[in-house]
Amino acid sequence: MPVSLSPCSLPAGERDAGSLREFYFNEWATSMNSKPERDVEKAYPLPEFIAKLRRLADALEQGERFEIQIAGERISVPVRAIFNIEHEREGESEEIEFQIKWENPQ
Structure with a gap:
């Protein structure tokens, strides 16, 4: 090639x-x-963030693939993805991350 x-x-x-x-x-x-x-962090207005979380919860409950667009790129999250929640604290700053991880087949 x-x-x-x-x-x-x-x-x-x-x-x-x-x-x-x-x-x-x-x-x-x-x-x-x-x-x-790619490593992108994108802030969304609260109503858009809520709508994305609601669509994610619906897809999880139905056992379906989740489709989302983040900073202009469409991403398809497979059903086999692993979900976790991470909490970080550094000085006066705290952060909670809802993480979704998967490997793409080669």
Whole structure:
């Protein structure tokens, strides 16, 4: 499968053979992965957040796949996903995270 590589964005002073090899390997590896890595945190107005939680609860109760759009990307959560709740405290700051985790088949 031919791979189209983008022009090297390394600064000219960092374009030694090892750096170029690593740059193009990373480009190739990313192109082979159908979904690029992503780490997004998106705030929603309370009514939208409630609606998303309600749809999630309905899908869980019905044993169905859950579809959600987060920051412009549509995500499909499989029924086999694992659900957990995490609590973090650091100084005066506290956070609760409702987490949904799964592995995509290769």
